[in-house]
Amino acid sequence: MHFTTILLTVAATLALTTVQGTSPRPAVNQTAANLKVMNYALALEHLEAAFYKQGLAKFNSSAFSDAGYEGLVRNRLALIGQHGNWHVIALSNAITKLKGTPVRPCNYTFPLANVTTFLTAARALENTGVSAYLGAVSGLRGGMFTVEASVLTVKARQASYLNGLWNQTGFPYARDTPLTPRQVATLTSKFIKSCPYNITVKPFTQLTATLPANGTGNITTSFRGRRSNETSLYCQLRYGAKIAVSTRNNCTLPADAIGYIYVLVTDTKTPITARNENRIVAGPALLFNDNRNNSVPAPTTNTIPFPTSTTISTTISTTTTDITTMTSMTSPTMISVTPMPSPTTVG
Ligand SMILES: *[C@@H]1O[C@H](CO)[C@@H](O)[C@H](O)[C@H]1NC(C)=O
Ligand SMILES: *[C@@H]1O[C@H](CO)[C@@H](O)[C@H](O)[C@H]1NC(C)=O
Ligand SMILES: *[C@@H]1O[C@H](CO)[C@@H](O)[C@H](O)[C@H]1NC(C)=O
Ligand SMILES: *[C@@H]1O[C@H](CO)[C@@H](O)[C@H](O)[C@H]1NC(C)=O
Numbered sequence: 170m171h172f173t174t175i176l177l178t179v180a181a182t183l184a185l186t187t188v189q190g191t192s193p194r195p196a197v198n199q200t201a202a203n204l205k206v207m208n209y210a211l212a213l214e215h216l217e218a219a220f221y222k223q224g225l226a227k228f229n230s231s232a233f234s235d236a237g238y239e240g241l242v243r244n245r246l247a248l249i250g251q252h253g254n255w256h257v258i259a260l261s262n263a264i265t266k267l268k269g270t271p272v273r274p275c276n277y278t279f280p281l282a283n284v285t286t287f288l289t290a291a292r293a294l295e296n297t298g299v300s301a302y303l304g305a306v307s308g309l310r311g312g313m314f315t316v317e318a319s320v321l322t323v324k325a326r327q328a329s330y331l332n333g334l335w336n337q338t339g340f341p342y343a344r345d346t347p348l349t350p351r352q353v354a355t356l357t358s359k360f361i362k363s364c365p366y367n368i369t370v371k372p373f374t375q376l377t378a379t380l381p382a383n384g385t386g387n388i389t390t391s392f393r394g395r396r397s398n399e400t401s402l403y404c405q406l407r408y409g410a411k412i413a414v415s416t417r418n419n420c421t422l423p424a425d426a427i428g429y430i431y432v433l434v435t436d437t438k439t440p441i442t443a444r445n446e447n448r449i450v451a452g453p454a455l456l457f458n459d460n461r462n463n464s465v466p467a468p469t470t471n472t473i474p475f476p477t478s479t480t481i482s483t484t485i486s487t488t489t490t491d492i493t494t495m496t497s498m499t500s501p502t503m504i505s506v507t508p509m510p511s512p513t514t515v516g
């Protein structure tokens with residue numbers, strides 16, 4: 170599973186390229202930095218391309234209509250898959266042009282039991298993809314930034330379409346949640362069976378999170394391993410630009426969490442940002458709150474409070490923080506707490 174190797178190499182690069190402060194900056198080889206981010210993106214696109222290829226090969230238009238979806242839905246999925254193929258080709262070509270080596274695909278395993286599991290996984294992958302690209306684009310400069318940002322906007326459109334298949338809003342929040350490479354690896358590693366590379370860094374522990382049955386109440390979490398019985402752990406919910414922190418046994422679903430929700434179990438009540446990612450005990454897990462449907466009333470302009478600057482409360486129960494007021498999640502310096510991996514070739 171070389172995937173994680175790439176992720177960590179990317180993390181190290183991001184840390185190098187964004188060190189702030191008065192001390193002299195290390196010389197940055199921006200071409201090398203761009204290449205690493207592009208190979209991170211390519212690893213994700215390989216996974217997606219294989220996913221749509223396998224899913225569409227397995228389920229023809231009859232399978233979709235038998236599952237209750239109109240013919241248009243499969244065509245849309247095919248177009249998303251086609252875009253994925255295009256991204257693989259475009260990224261590979263751009264990497265080669267910069268004299269890099271495009272990362273090779275892995276062997277994957279996808280939940281393709283039926284059309285519903287196919288669509289469920291597609292929705293999870295595209296929403297994760299938006300967060301992955303959002304967390305990574307800041308490491309790019311020049312024309313490559315525009316290339317990747319233009320892929321990011323398309324991913325957001327695709328995620329929006331897929332959310333709509335559940336009759337949910339495609340745009341639940343005013344801003345989206347960036348994820349770090351290690352967090353993305355946690356969400357995608359279950360799809361990777363083998364890679365022609367060695368794993369150098371493990372994703373975080375897999376977390377299972379379950380929404381309260383009727384859309385109000387507590388999210389329950391479970392994971393395996395040494396720390397699973399610890400009593401003083403916390404639950405952190407990241408949705409949009411917000412982080413809600415509570416004790417693990419009282420992981421209350423916030424009323425405004427009406428779309429995707431990344432669930433983390435942590436050993437700190439300090440909101441997880443790029444700086445303290447090592448305090449994650451398990452997760453993220455990705456949930457979609459489909460209990461709020463389109464009958465949620467649209468806000469009227471005069472009821473939308475203008476965001477104000479707040480300090481992070483240290484009181485526990487549920488503390489919701491708008492990370493607008495915090496160090497950007499994409500600040501890669503938080504990733505620098507991870508030991509720098511020795512550079513590996515990707516090809
Ligand atoms: C920058 O990195 C690229 C890609 O790894 C490499 O080809 C190039 O020689 C490096 N440039 C310098 C000045 O080190
Ligand atoms: C879809 O595949 C099934 C077999 O899995 C086959 O019976 C059916 O004719 C196919 N439908 C179309 C439209 O190709
Ligand atoms: C994928 O599996 C096939 C056999 O099923 C094997 O030949 C191939 O090397 C594997 N590829 C990777 C990238 O692990
Ligand atoms: C699809 O597969 C999943 C997982 O095996 C199963 O739980 C679900 O009931 C199936 N749905 C349909 C509609 O067959």
Ligand SMILES: *[C@@H]1O[C@H](CO)[C@@H](O)[C@H](O)[C@H]1NC(C)=O
Nearest residue numbers: 237333334335336337459462
């Ligand atoms: C979405 O709404 C349509 C039309 O009301 C309905 O047929 C379909 O079952 C709904 N889908 C879901 C996943 O709720």
Ligand SMILES: *[C@@H]1O[C@H](CO)[C@@H](O)[C@H](O)[C@H]1NC(C)=O
Nearest residue numbers: 171365366367368513514516
């Ligand atoms: C992977 O690890 C094995 C055992 O540690 C080592 O023999 C092999 O050379 C490594 N392969 C790569 C591609 O780094």
Ligand SMILES: *[C@@H]1O[C@H](CO)[C@@H](O)[C@H](O)[C@H]1NC(C)=O
Nearest residue numbers: 380381382383384385386387
């Ligand atoms: C939802 O579930 C909670 C706890 O299970 C219960 O207290 C509450 O009454 C339920 N609400 C509705 C609307 O059913």
Ligand SMILES: *[C@@H]1O[C@H](CO)[C@@H](O)[C@H](O)[C@H]1NC(C)=O
Nearest residue numbers: 381385386387418419420421
């Ligand atoms: C959530 O969990 C806390 C602590 O276990 C409990 O006191 C509270 O009643 C739960 N809330 C709901 C709505 O079930």
Ligand SMILES: *[C@@H]1O[C@H](CO)[C@@H](O)[C@H](O)[C@H]1NC(C)=O
Nearest residue numbers: 392393394395396397398399
């Ligand atoms: C956690 O607690 C349960 C019940 O007390 C026990 O069976 C299990 O072995 C414990 N797990 C660990 C990892 O300590």
Ligand SMILES: *[C@@H]1O[C@H](CO)[C@@H](O)[C@H](O)[C@H]1NC(C)=O
Nearest residue numbers: 336459460461462463464465
């Ligand atoms: C949508 O939500 C409203 C209010 O919670 C509820 O009355 C309605 O039955 C829901 N509709 C669907 C299709 O779930």
Ligand SMILES: *[C@@H]1O[C@H](CO)[C@@H](O)[C@H](O)[C@H]1NC(C)=O
Nearest residue numbers: 415416419420421486487488
């Ligand atoms: C659980 O969280 C809710 C919402 O923040 C809070 O009102 C309640 O006091 C908490 N309950 C416990 C037992 O901590």
